[in-house]
Amino acid sequence: xxxxxxxxxxxxxxxxxxxxxxxxxxxxxxxxxxxxxxxxxxxxxxxxxxxxxxxxxxxxxxxxxxxxxxxxxxxxxxxxxxxxxxxxxxxxxxxxxxxxxxxxxxxxxxxxxxxxxxxxxxxxxxxxxxxxxxxxxxxxxxxxxxxxxxxxxxxxxxxxxxxxxxxxxxxxxxxxxxxxxxxxxxxxxxxxxxxxxxxxxxxxxxxxxxxxxxxxxxxxxxxxxxxxxxxxxxxxxxxxxxxxxxxxxxxxxxxxxxxxxxxxxxxxxxxxxxxxxxxxxxxxxxxxxxxxxxxxxxxxxxxxxxxxxxxxxxxxxxxxxxxxxxxxxxxxxxxxxxxxxxxxxxxxxxxxxxxxxxxxxxxxxxxxxxxxxxxxxxxxxxxxxxxxxxxxxxxxxxxxxxxxxxxxxxxxxxxxxxxxxxxxxxxxxxxxxxxxxxxxxxxxxxxxxxxxxxxxxxxxxxxxxxxxxxxxxxx
Amino acid sequence: xxxxxxxxxxxxxxxxxxxxxxxxxxxxxxxxxxxxxxxxxxxxxxxxxxxxxxxxxxxxxxxxxxxxxxxxxxxxxxxxxxxxxxxxxxxxxxxxxxxxxxxxxxxxxxxxxxxxxxxxxxxxxxxxxxxxxxxxxxxxxxxxxxxxxxxxxxxxxxxxxxxxxxxxxxxxxxxxxxxxxxxxxxxxxxxxxxxxxxxxxxxxxxxxxxxxxxxxxxxxxxxxxxxxxxxxxxxxxxxxxxxxxxxxxxxxxxxxxxxxxxxxxxxxxxxxxxxxxxxxxxxxxxxxxxxxxxxxxxxxxxxxxxxxxxxxxxxxxxxxxxxxxxxxxxxxxxxxxxxxxxxxxxxxxxxxxxxxxxxxxxxxxxxxxxxxxxxx
Numbered sequence: 001x002x003x004x005x006x007x008x009x010x011x012x013x014x015x016x017x018x019x020x021x022x023x024x025x026x027x028x029x030x031x032x033x034x035x036x037x038x039x040x041x042x043x044x045x046x047x048x049x050x051x052x053x054x055x056x057x058x059x060x061x062x063x064x065x066x067x068x069x070x071x072x073x074x075x076x077x078x079x080x081x082x083x084x085x086x087x088x089x090x091x092x093x094x095x096x097x098x099x100x101x102x103x104x105x106x107x108x109x110x111x112x113x114x115x116x117x118x119x120x121x122x123x124x125x126x127x128x129x130x131x132x133x134x135x136x137x138x139x140x141x142x143x144x145x146x147x148x149x150x151x152x153x154x155x156x157x158x159x160x161x162x163x164x165x166x167x168x169x170x171x172x173x174x175x176x177x178x179x180x181x182x183x184x185x186x187x188x189x190x191x192x193x194x195x196x197x198x199x200x201x202x203x204x205x206x207x208x209x210x211x212x213x214x215x216x217x218x219x220x221x222x223x224x225x226x227x228x229x230x231x232x233x234x235x236x237x238x239x240x241x242x243x244x245x246x247x248x249x250x251x252x253x254x255x256x257x258x259x260x261x262x263x264x265x266x267x268x269x270x271x272x273x274x275x276x277x278x279x280x281x282x283x284x285x286x287x288x289x290x291x292x293x294x295x296x297x298x299x300x301x302x303x304x305x306x307x308x309x310x311x312x313x314x315x316x317x318x319x320x321x322x323x324x325x326x327x328x329x330x331x332x333x334x335x336x337x338x339x340x341x342x343x344x345x346x347x348x349x350x351x352x353x354x355x356x357x358x359x360x361x362x363x364x365x366x367x368x369x370x371x372x373x374x375x376x377x378x379x380x381x382x383x384x385x386x387x388x389x390x391x392x393x394x395x396x397x398x399x400x401x402x403x404x405x406x407x408x409x410x411x412x413x414x415x416x417x418x419x420x421x422x423x424x425x426x427x428x429x430x431x432x433x434x435x436x437x438x439x440x441x442x443x444x445x446x447x448x449x450x451x452x453x454x455x456x457x458x459x460x461x462x463x464x465x466x467x468x469x470x471x472x473x474x475x
Numbered sequence: 476x477x478x479x480x481x482x483x484x485x486x487x488x489x490x491x492x493x494x495x496x497x498x499x500x501x502x503x504x505x506x507x508x509x510x511x512x513x514x515x516x517x518x519x520x521x522x523x524x525x526x527x528x529x530x531x532x533x534x535x536x537x538x539x540x541x542x543x544x545x546x547x548x549x550x551x552x553x554x555x556x557x558x559x560x561x562x563x564x565x566x567x568x569x570x571x572x573x574x575x576x577x578x579x580x581x582x583x584x585x586x587x588x589x590x591x592x593x594x595x596x597x598x599x600x601x602x603x604x605x606x607x608x609x610x611x612x613x614x615x616x617x618x619x620x621x622x623x624x625x626x627x628x629x630x631x632x633x634x635x636x637x638x639x640x641x642x643x644x645x646x647x648x649x650x651x652x653x654x655x656x657x658x659x660x661x662x663x664x665x666x667x668x669x670x671x672x673x674x675x676x677x678x679x680x681x682x683x684x685x686x687x688x689x690x691x692x693x694x695x696x697x698x699x700x701x702x703x704x705x706x707x708x709x710x711x712x713x714x715x716x717x718x719x720x721x722x723x724x725x726x727x728x729x730x731x732x733x734x735x736x737x738x739x740x741x742x743x744x745x746x747x748x749x750x751x752x753x754x755x756x757x758x759x760x761x762x763x764x765x766x767x768x769x770x771x772x773x774x775x776x777x778x779x780x781x782x783x784x785x786x787x788x789x790x791x792x793x794x795x796x797x798x799x800x801x802x803x804x805x806x807x808x809x810x811x812x813x814x815x816x817x818x819x820x821x822x823x824x825x826x827x828x829x830x831x832x833x834x835x836x837x838x839x840x841x842x843x844x845x846x847x848x849x850x851x
Contacts, residue, residue, distance in 0.1 A: 008490050069562050093640045130642055177529075184562055203640065209489065214528040218549040229564060229575050237566030247579060440609035441563040443616045 008209045009175075013103040019117055021096035030091065030128060031120030038116035038134075039102070044080045045134075050121050053129060054088040066426065066434045068143035068200070069184045069441045076137055083137040084115055085200075091119050093203055094131040100202045101135065107174050108314075110167060111199040112138050112187065138198055140384040141187040144230070145437070148239045149430050157231060157240070157249045160188060163197035164227075165256035166289070168219065169264065170315055171199065177215045179204030182226035192333035192390045220257055224250040263288060267309040272299070278308055285310065289332045291317045325360040326368075330386035337390045341367070367409065374413045382425055392416050477540030477553075477630035477663050479503040479526065484535035486521050486687075495521045497687040498535070503631075506661040508654070510678030512668055514710075518687040519667045523635050526665060528552055540630055555629040557637060561620035563608040569595070570604040573622035587626075594625040597659050617649070625660065632657070632664040638673070650677060671711050675699070683707050701840075705847040708756045708840055717814045718756040719793065720844055728755055730773040731795035735834065741841045741851040748845035759788065759817040761838035764824075765831040772833040778813055780823045787820030794829060 019037050034050055049057055054073045063076040063083050073088045089097075094117050101114035113136040121129035144160055153159075164186060171178060178185075178199075185201035228250035234240040263284065270277045282292050293312035299305065318335035322328055330338065345363045346352060371392060372385035396412035481501040487494045496518040503509045511519045524530040526537055528549035536545045544552050564572055574591040582590075595601045598618040608616055624632065637653065638646045654677045657664050668674060674681045675695045683690040683698065683706070691703040702708035708716050726742055727734040737753065745753065765772035774794035781788040790813040816832055824830045841851040 069565070071562065090640055090642060182562065212529065212531050214530065214549055218527070218529055221550040225576055225579060226562070228579050229562075232571070232575055232578075233564035233566045236564075236568075236571065239566075250579070437565040437609075440565045440607070441616070443563075443613045443620070 009207065010107060012106040013207055016106040017099050017102040019095050019099050019102070021092055021099050033120050033122075034118070035120040036116050036118050037098075039113075040082075040115050042080050042082070045116065048077065048079070050118060050132070051123055051129075053123070054086055054132065063137075064428060064431050064435075065137065066143055066146035066149075066431050067438045068145065068187075069438050070201075071441060071443050073442060074438075085112070085135045085137050087133045087135075088130045089133060089203075091117075091131040094119070094133040097133055097202050100205055100207060103207050104171075104174075104176065104199070104202070108316075109170060109174055109176070109199070110196065110315075111202070112136065135200070138187050138189065138200075140382070140387070141189045141198065143187060143434075143438075144183040145234070145239075146426065146431075146434055147188060148234050149426065149434060154241045154244070157244055158252060159193075159195050160197070161227065161249055161253045162256055163188060163191070163195040164223070165253055165260055166315075167197040167199065168223065168257055169260045172211055172216050172219070172261070173264065173313070175208045175210055177206050177208060177211055178202075178219050179206070179222075181219050181223035183230045184226075189331055190384065190387045191331035192337045192387070194333045196331045196333075216261075220254055223257075224254055227253055260288065264290065264310060264313050267307050269305050269307055271304070272306055275306070281308060281310075285313060286317050289317055290315055291320070325357060326364050328364075328368075328386065330384075334384075334386040334390055337393065338368070338386065341389075341393060371409060371413055374410075374417065376417060376421075379417075379421055379425065383421070391420070395420060478505045478538075479631060479663055479665065480536075480538040481522070481526075482536045482538065484522075484525060484537060485533050486518075486525055486530055487533050493687070494533075495687050496525070496684075499687075499689055501682060501689060501692065503663055503665060506663055508657045508664045508666065508677065508679045510666045510668060510674040510681045511684060512671055512674040512681055512710075513684040513690075515669060516686075517684045519669075519684050520635055521687075522684070523633055523665055523667045526552075526631070527554060527556060527633055553630045555624045555627050555632055557621070557624045557632050557634045561623050563616055563619060565608055568605050568607060569600060569611070569619050569622075572608065572619050573626050576623065577626060590626045590628065591622070594622045597625070597656065598622050614648075617645075618652075621652075621656065625656075628662075630663065632662050634664065634666045636668055637666075638668075653677065672713060675711065681711075683710060685710075701849070702756075703849050705754060705756070705842050708842070712758060714759050714788070714815050716756045716758050716840065717762075717816075718754060718840075719814075720752050720754050723751050723753050728753060730793060733773040733794075734771070735773060736771050736836065737841065738836070738839075738851055744850040745843055746845060749843050752844045754842035754844055754847070755834075756840035756842065757834045757838060759815040762816050762832050762834045764816075764818055764822065765833035767831060769831055769833055772831040774829050775814060775816070775832050777824050777826050777828045777830060780826060782820045782823060784820065787818045787823045789816045789818055789824060789830070790814070791816075791830075 036045060038045060048061070054075055057075060057077070061077055063078050065076045065083070067074050067076070070087070075086050077084050077086055087094075098114045098117045101111055104111045105113060114133070115136050116134040118132040118134065121131065123129055147156060147160070160183060164181075164183065167186065168178070168181060180201065180203065185199065186197045187200050188195045188197055228246045231240060231244065231246035231249055235244070235246060240246075268277060268281055278295070278297070282295070285292055291314045292310050293314055294310070296309045296311045298307045300307070316332060318339055319330065319332050322330065322335040322338055325342070326338075328335075328338065342356075342360055342363050345367055346354070346356070346359045349359075351359050368389060371389055375383065375385065375388055392409070392413050395416040396407050396409065399407045399412055399415060479502070481499045484496060484499040485494050486496040499522060511522060513519045521530055525532050528544070528547060532545050536543055538544065539552060539554070567575065570588075570591050573594060574587045577587045577590065591604070592601070595604050598621060600615065600618055600622065603611060603615060608619065611619065634653070638649055641649055650673060666677065678695060680692060680694055681698055682692045685706050691698060691707045698707060698711045702711060702716075705718060709718055721728040721730055721735075723729070723737070723742065723745065724734070726739070727736055735755070741753075745751075775789070775791040776794055777789055777791045779790040781790075793814055839851065840849065842848060843850050
């Protein structure tokens with residue numbers, strides 16, 4: 001569905017792409033031959049087996065990464081040095097989603113990066129195939145189900161919800177109505193002790209100048225229902241800690257969303273003698289990870305009250321600070337952790353009077369880089385360097401507490417790599433199991449579900465031959 | 476069970492001068508399947524979203540089951556946006572997949588089981604209730620998703636182009652399923668589509684909307700047989716109606732050298748603003764080949780013919796003056812502005828022939844050019 005085109009949309013979004021999803025009432029002809037509209041210039045894109053249904057693509061070009069639940073066929077494919085996620089959907093939906101993702105990217109919102117729309121596909125017999133939307137696989141990210149497939153901290157569900165609430169607020173502030181919020185439609189990146197959430201599925205979304213309260217409330221209510229459903233599913237599969245109350249976690253999303261929304265948009269009222277409260281408000285937003293780009297300060301007519309309201313806020317306060325100092329582009333909480341370590345380094349080397357930029361360069365060379373260089377090659381595709389650094393710092397703290405004295409960084413790294421890291425990695429069988437589960441929700445690809453009854457769990461009397469789907473609707 | 480009423484409802488988007496929906500008055504009867512159809516940007520989705528509570532109403536009121544919901548939050552309206560993207564949960568049984576939303580709402584267990592079993596019966600999923608989605612076919616999985624909406628037993632179902640993200644094969648199949656399901660459930664339904672075929676095949680009644688203004692509401696046959704204006708005439712029906720403007724001379728439509736008789740009651744309704752012209756519409760099946768001496772017929776130069784076995788179609792240009800007029804006015808026709816006639820495929824003329832066509836006078840649709848409203 002498409003909301004009214006409005007000329008007041010952010011110009012960055014208006015100029016995001018040449019792809020315009022067509023009016024479904026007046027679609028142009030399907031391209032007669034393969035057409036790839038791509039944001040990447042890699043010629044290897046043209047050599048992929050587009051003439052085959054995605055579910056039958058050869059294994060040697062696929063990458064075995066965990067996928068989320070989807071109604072459509074999704075596969076990860078290696079193209080040159082990159083891994084791309086491919087989703088087989090109708091042309092109109094593919095073009096619309098590509099266009100929306102491009103717009104959201106231009107607005108610096110956390111979404112997967114759209115790479116291409118592939119239309120005009122035909123099989124060897126000339127029969128048309130559905131379009132494919134190509135996005136870049138978000139490195140080190142995981143779908144929520146993969147996070148629960150490993151033993152994790154008991155508060156994992158809550159930390160995911162907090163990340164989703166931040167994502168929703170950021171999208172809503174930018175005028176994006178999602179229409180299908182769920183854990184399944186998000187990818188998570190570890191972000192120090194928390195998570196960062198990225199939007200992966202924008203099929204039902206729409207970008208507008210401003211959302212109505214009804215749209216926001218609908219997204220929140222749908223998110224709550226879907227999250228509870230997803231957690232109940234994990235619980236049925238005995239993947240959730242038994243003491244987690246699914247409904248309570250779902251309600252947490254609603255509370256978190258509202259408190260964040262209110263921190264970012266409410267108007268503060270105070271006396272002119274309390275101007276320090278402006279600084280307090282800005283500091284509070286910085287703590288939440290937001291920069292205040294514009295603050296509106298007005299006074300009441302009698303001049304007795306001051307009204308303060310943030311007008312433009314940007315996420316990524318610590319991220320930008322670290323990026324400016326070190327060139328490292330990491331998640332918000334990781335950035336905060338790294339900045340703290342940088343501060344500690346500055347204090348421990350008695351350089352408080354020196355420019356932070358200079359100290360940061362030395363910290364990079366002497367602390368950060370030597371640490372992350374110690375990640376064994378076999379783990380480099382699975383753990384983000386900044387997260388590794390954060391976890392080593394945590395590990396060192398525990399080691400020091402146990403030993404009763406400071407532990408050198410190199411010792412902490414060695415111990416972490418030997419004892420902790422292997423437990424965090426996912427083996428191929430776990431990934432296969434997750435992907436088989438994910439495929440059991442696909443509704444539009446015969447190749448997926450025709451295979452299913454060959455490995456029935458407890459459904460041994462099921463025979464697809466006797467599935468009289470066609471006759472169901474005749475009565 | 477609930478009737479839905481749009482009472483003088485207007486929606487103007489911020490920054491726009493013109494309303495996207497303008498003074499809409501529409502009743503959807505209890506249990507009725509109403510299809511709202513129109514071209515892109517006509518306001519049909521805005522109408523649905525106002526009922527859902529996603530868009531604000533600037534003027535007027537919306538009532539569900541007699542209750543004013545105009546300013547109510549979406550979740551309090553007891554409506555269901557149906558199976559747009561429902562996910563299936565792999566570890567849950569079919570019964571749990573269908574019923575978990577009721578569990579969240581605190582519905583007692585026995586009540587959940589009762590409603591799930593009822594929905595499963597309608598969807599023919601009874602024997603699969605204790606299975607997991609993995610053991611289901613694609614069609615069954617789709618029906619489990621439908622079940623999730625059904626068990627809520629909402630007052631109103633809302634469907635916004637629900638078939639648009641399905642491939643062509645699934646689309647036709649699902650169209651039939653939705654219509655059959657709604658009839659069995661008897662839940663008041665507002666269905667939005669741009670596709671007039673979907674509208675004709677699914678709705679109890681159809682509401683046609685254009686540029687935010689309701690054009691006509693009626694049963695599919697009413698809209699097909701007696702379109703209220705030129706827009707509805709051209710929009711409903713495939714292949715679409717032939718619609719042309721002709722001068723009126725001596726009480727007849729002048730078509731080149733030929734004339735076609737017009738009923739007096741229609742001519743009486745023409746006004747000076749119509750400049751002695753009339754819009755004549757007829758459906759391809761309401762005209763036929765005439766003899767060369769037939770006086771009440773016009774000439775058509777054949778450009779293309781199609782033999783479909785059961786039917787034949789002639790596509791041509793109406794001959795005006797001595798030549799084929801290139802500037803022939805043809806509104807809202809999707810056949811490349813060619814006039815389309817359905818004929819017996821055994822007597823198809825050849826391309827390049829000039830044939831005489833007569834129109835069944837009882838099936839003629841006449842409109843005043845100044846207002847584009849029906850006058851017969």
